[in-house]
Amino acid sequence: xxxxxxxxxxxxxxxxxxxxxxxxxxxxxxxxxxxxxxxxxxxxxxxxxxxxxxxxxxxxxxxxxxxxxxxxxxxxxxxxxxxxxxxxxxxxxxxxxxxxxxxxxxxxxxxxxxxxxxxxxxxxxxxxxxxxxxxxxxxxxxxxxxxxxxxxxxxxxxxxxxxxxxxxxxxxxxxxxxxxxxxxxxxxxxxxxxxxxxxxxxxxxxxxxxxxxxxxxxxxxxxxxxxxxxxxxxxxxxxxxxxxxxxxxxxxxxxxxxxxxxxxxxxxxxxxxxxxxxxxxxxxxxxxxxxxxxxxxxxxxxxxxxxxxxxxxxxxxxxxxxxxxxxxxxxxxxxxxxxxxxxxxxxxxxxxxxxxxxxxxxxxxxxxxxxxxxxxxxxxxxxxxxxxxxxxxxxxxxxxxxxxxxxxxxxxxxxxxxxxxxxxxxxxxxxxxxxxxxxxxxxxxxxxxxxxxxxxxxxxxxxxxxxxxxxxxxxxxxxxxxxxxxxxxxxxxxxxxxxxxxxxxxxxxxxxxxxxxxxxxxxxxxxxxxxxxxxxxxxxxxxxxxxxxxxxxxxxxxxxxxxxxxxxxxxxxxxxxxxxx
Numbered sequence: 408x409x410x411x412x413x414x415x416x417x418x419x420x421x422x423x424x425x426x427x428x429x430x431x432x433x434x435x436x437x438x439x440x441x442x443x444x445x446x447x448x449x450x451x452x453x454x455x456x457x458x459x460x461x462x463x464x465x466x467x468x469x470x471x472x473x474x475x476x477x478x479x480x481x482x483x484x485x486x487x488x489x490x491x492x493x494x495x496x497x498x499x500x501x502x503x504x505x506x507x508x509x510x511x512x513x514x515x516x517x518x519x520x521x522x523x524x525x526x527x528x529x530x531x532x533x534x535x536x537x538x539x540x541x542x543x544x545x546x547x548x549x550x551x552x553x554x555x556x557x558x559x560x561x562x563x564x565x566x567x568x569x570x571x572x573x574x575x576x577x578x579x580x581x582x583x584x585x586x587x588x589x590x591x592x593x594x595x596x597x598x599x600x601x602x603x604x605x606x607x608x609x610x611x612x613x614x615x616x617x618x619x620x621x622x623x624x625x626x627x628x629x630x631x632x633x634x635x636x637x638x639x640x641x642x643x644x645x646x647x648x649x650x651x652x653x654x655x656x657x658x659x660x661x662x663x664x665x666x667x668x669x670x671x672x673x674x675x676x677x678x679x680x681x682x683x684x685x686x687x688x689x690x691x692x693x694x695x696x697x698x699x700x701x702x703x704x705x706x707x708x709x710x711x712x713x714x715x716x717x718x719x720x721x722x723x724x725x726x727x728x729x730x731x732x733x734x735x736x737x738x739x740x741x742x743x744x745x746x747x748x749x750x751x752x753x754x755x756x757x758x759x760x761x762x763x764x765x766x767x768x769x770x771x772x773x774x775x776x777x778x779x780x781x782x783x784x785x786x787x788x789x790x791x792x793x794x795x796x797x798x799x800x801x802x803x804x805x806x807x808x809x810x811x812x813x814x815x816x817x818x819x820x821x822x823x824x825x826x827x828x829x830x831x832x833x834x835x836x837x838x839x840x841x842x843x844x845x846x847x848x849x850x851x852x853x854x855x856x857x858x859x860x861x862x863x864x865x866x867x868x869x870x871x872x873x874x875x876x877x878x879x880x881x882x883x884x885x886x887x888x889x890x891x892x893x894x895x896x897x898x899x900x901x902x903x904x905x906x907x908x909x910x911x912x913x914x915x916x917x918x919x920x921x922x923x924x925x926x927x928x929x930x931x932x933x934x935x936x937x938x939x940x941x942x943x944x945x946x947x948x949x950x951x952x953x954x955x956x957x958x959x960x961x962x963x964x965x966x967x968x969x970x971x972x973x974x975x976x977x978x979x980x981x982x983x984x985x986x987x988x
Contacts, residue, residue: 413684413780413791414827414834415820417813418639418703420596421447421799422471422561424912427480428967429932434925439477440490443539444527446803447478449810451535451542454551456814462821464551467830468799469596470543471557472583473910476970479540479587488528488537495524497736512755513740519758520738544588553830555594556580556635559971562909563860565603565848568610568873570624570986571880572909575978577629579906582973593636593832598911599860600641600705600796601850602626605986610873611861624986627689631698632984637831638702639796641851642683645704645844681844683707684783684791686835688843701840703794703831705851708779712772713797717746720768721806725760728753729805739807761808769815777825790838792829858918865914871934872908878941879905883979886948894947897961898976901940903968905979908933936964 423442426435454464477483498520505514535542546552558564559579567573577595584592605628607620630638681687683704690699716722724743731741731750741753776793783791802809820828829837852859861869879901886894908930916926943957953961 410824411827412777412784412825413788413793414829414838415776415780415793416465416467416703416795416829416831416834417817418467418469418555418596418794418796418831419450419799419802420469420471420557420796421474422469422557423474423477423800424910424929425473425477425560425907425968425970427477427482427970429929430925434922436483436486437490439483440487442800442804443478443483443487444491444494444524445807446800446810447539448527448530448535449803450799450813451539451546452530453810453814453817454546455534457817457821458549458551460818462818463828464817465821465828465830465833466552466817467555467594468543468552469555469557469594470540471561471596472580473560473970475540475583475587479538480969484537487531491524491528491531494736494738495521495528498524498738501733501736501738501740512757516740516756516758517738540587547588553594553832554584554588554592555596555831556584556592557596558598559583560906560910561598561912562906563598563601563857563911563914564626565601565850566611566857566861566869567909568876569880570629570982571883571979572876572905573624573626573629574632574982575902576906576909577633577635578978579971579974581633581635583971586973591634595630595635595638596796597626597638597640599850599852599915600639601852601857601911602638602640602644602846603848604846610869612866612870612873614870622986624982624984625690627700628697628984628986630700634698636701637686637835638700639705639794639831640702640846641705641849641855642707643855644846644849645681645683645702647847682783682786682788682791684780684788684793685842686792686838686840688840689846690843699840699843701835702844702846703792705796706779706793709772709775709793709795710797712775713795713801720772720812721801721809722746723764723768725757725764727756727807729807761811765808765812765815769812769819772812772816773819773823773826776820777823780826792834792838794831860911860914860918862918864917864923868914868917868930871930875905875908875934875937878937879976879979882941882944883976884981886944887977887980889948891947891951893951893953893958894944895976896965897940897944897947899974900961900964900968901937901944902974902976902979903971904933904937904940904964906971906974907968908937936968940964 423439426438429435431437457464498517501517502514505517531537543554547554558576562576564573603626605625608623609615609618609620683706686701686703688699689702712719726743727739728741728743731753732739740756742756744754779793780791802813820826849855913926913930916922
C-alpha cells in the first residue's frame with residue numbers, strides 16, 4: 408500500500424424490503440427471487456471466480472438486516488428453487504414459440520436463458536447449499552470481502568421521530584448481524600445515505616409547528632454506541648450541504664425542517680478544503696466526547712459512469728434492455744438499441760457481443776480510478792481513498808452485464824500496482840483519521856435532502872409512523888419490568904410491526920410512482936397490525952393472559968411477520984445514553 412498511488416473500494420448496498428407473506432407478483436416475493444437470481448448469486452459467482460484465480464475481491468458489501476433475514480428464511484429457499492425452475496421452463500416454452508414463428512435469433516437467446524437459469528439452480532443447490540447468507544459469511548471469514556450492516560428495516564433515520572426508535576433500528580441491526588455473520592459489524596450503510604447531526608428538532612408536520620423543539624442525538628452517536636467504525640455519505644454533505652435547491656419549495660414541512668437545522672449549523676472555512684478522497688471522524692456540535700466514527704465519501708466522477716443509463720456504461724446500445732419483456736415468462740430478448748428508442752424499436756440482444764464491450768469499459772473505469780487518485784495525491788491527500796458506493800441490485804438486475812463488468816474491474820485492480828484494492832475497515836486500520844468534522848443534514852436522494860421521503864404524498868404516512876412510535880415508547884416504558892411470556896410476545900411483535908412500518912421503501916415507492924399502491928397497502932397493514940397488537944398489550948398486561956381468539960391473532964402476525972427472533976421491546980423503553988446539552 409505504501410508504494411501505491413492510493414486505495415479504492417466498491418461499497419455495494421444490497422437491500423429489499425420485507426416482502427415475505429406480503430404478495431408475490433408484480434409486487435412481493437418475486438422481487439426477492441429476481442434479485443437473488445440476477446444479483447446475489449452472480450455476485451457470489453464473481454467473488455469465487457476471482458478467488459479461484461488467486462485474486463482477492465475486497466468488496467465492501469452491505470446486506471441489510473431485513474434482506475439477510477429473508478434470504479436465511481427456509482420459506483425463501485423453497486420458493487426460490489421453484490422460481491428458478493419456472494424461469495427455466497419459461498425459456499423452453501419461448502424456444503418452442505420462436506421456432507414456430509421462425510425467429511431464429513430470439514430462439515437462440517431463449518436457449519441462452521435456459522442455460523442461465525439452469526446454472527443458477529445448480530449453483531444455488533449444489534455450490535452454495537441453498538444458503539446465500541452462509542456463502543457470503545464464508546467469503547468474509549476468508550478475508551475476501553467485508554460485510555457491513557444497515558438500519559434494521561432501512562428506516563429513514565433523520566425523520567424517525569424519537570431517539571428510542573433510532574436506537575432500536577441500529578441495535579436490532581447489530582444483533583441480527585451477529586447472529587448471521589458471527590461477529591459485530593464494523594461499518595454501516597445508513598439507509599439512503601441519510602444523516603442528521605445533533606440539534607434541537609421537532610417533527611416537520613403542520614400539527615407540530617408549535618411543539619417545543621427537543622435536543623436529538625446525531626446519527627453518528629448511535630453508531631459509536633454500537634461500536635460501528637464507519638459509514639458512507641454523498642459528496643455534497645462533505646462540502647457542507649445545501650444541494651437542495653428547488654426541493655425546499657416543494658413542501659412546507661421540508662422548509663421547517665431545514666430551518667431548524669440551518670439555525671444551528673455554521674459551516675466553517677475548512678469545509679471548502681475537505682477532500683472526498685480523505686476519511687474523517689464525524690462529530691456533532693455540542694457532542695461530548697464519544698467513540699469516534701469515520702465517514703467515507705462517494706466519488707461523483709466514477710459514480711456517473713456506473714449509475715447513468717444515459718451517459719454511463721449501462722446505456723451501451725448492445726447491452727440487454729431492462730424494460731422490454733416477453734410474456735408470460737418475463738424473459739428479455741432485446742438490447743438497449745438507443746436510450747430514447749420506443750420499446751417497439753428495440754433490436755434483438757446478442758450475448759456474444761458483450762465480452763469485448765465489458766472489457767473496454769472496465770479498462771476505462773480503472774484508468775479513471777488511477778487518474779482521480781493521482782490528482783488527489785497531487786493536491787496533498789496522503790494515501791487517498793476512492794469510495795465507489797452503488798446499490799448492489801444495479802449489478803445484474805438493472806444492468807444485466809454489471810456482474811461481469813465488476814469481475815473485470817476487480818481483476819484489473821487487484822493486479823494493479825498503482826491502486827490498493829481494499830475494504831472500508833481495512834483502509835481505516837492502515838490510514839487512521841486525525842481530523843474531526845461536522846456534517847450537515849441530508850441524504851443521497853434527489854435534491855440531497857429528504858424530499859423523496861417527506862412530501863405532500865407521504866405526509867399522511869409520517870403521521871401514522873409518529874403516532875405508532877409514541878405508543879411503542881409508552882408501552883415499552885410502562886411494561887419494561889414485566890416478564891410474563893404472553894405480554895412479552897405481544898410487545899416483541901408490536902416492535903416488529905413498528906420496524907416494518909418505518910421502512911424507507913414505502914414513502915420512496917409512493918413518491919417515485921413505481922409501486923405506490925403496494926406501498927400504501929403495506930403502510931396501512933402495518934398500522935392496523937400495530938394498533939391491534941397495542942390494544943392487545945394493554946388487555947394482556949391487565950389480566951396476564953390471552954383469550955383464545957387473541958392468541959390466534961397474535962400467532963397470525965408472528966407467522967406473517969416473523970423476522971428478528973432476537974428482538975427486545977425494551978430497546979424502546981428509554982435511550983440508553985440520553986443526549987445532554
